[in-house]
C-alpha cells in the first residue's frame with residue numbers, strides 16, 4: 132500500500148477549546164463518572180470512582196473560581212455568579228464528606244447521589260439557554276479562546292499536582308467552613 136504523503140500540519144495541532152467548550156466537556160465527563168458509580172457494585176470500584184469524581188469536581192470548580200467567574204464579573208448578571216459560588220460551596224461540603232469517608236460507610240451512596248443531583252442543578256444553571264451563565268458569557272465580548280487556553284494550562288497543572296489524591300475543597304462563601312478562604316469574589 133503506498134504511503135500517504137506527509138502532511139504539512141504541525142506535529143502538535145493542539146485542538147483549540149474555548150472556555151465554554153472546555154467546561155462543558157468537564158461536565159459531560161463527570162456525569163459519566165456519576166453514572167458509572169450508580170452501576171458499580173464493588174467497594175473498590177466505588178472508591179476509585181468517588182476519588183475521580185471528587186478530583187474532577189474540585190479542579191473544575193477551581194478553574195471556574197480562579198479564572199472563569201472572575202472574568203465574567205461585571206459582564207453578566209451578578210446574581211448568576213453569586214449563586215454559582217454558593218452552589219459550588221454546597222457541593223464542596225459533600226465532596227469533603229466523600230473524601231473523608233469510604234463506600235462502606237453508612238450514607239456514602241446517598242451522599243454521592245445527592246452530590247450528583249446538586250451538580251446536575253448547577254450544570255443546568257450554567258448551561259441553560261438564554262439565561263444560563265454560558266449563554267450570558269457568549270453575549271459578552273470576552274475572548275473565550277484566550278480564557279480557554281489559560282484554563283487548560285491551569286487544569287493540567289492541577290491534575291499533575293493532585294494525581295494521587297483529591298484536593299481538599301476550600302469554601303469561598305461559607306462563614307462556617309473551617310477552610311473558609313477569607314477572600315470574597
Ligand SMILES: [Fe+2]
Pocket residue numbers: 154158191195254257
Ligand atoms: Fe461548571
Ligand SMILES: [Fe+2]
Pocket residue numbers: 192195215219253257
Ligand atoms: Fe460551576
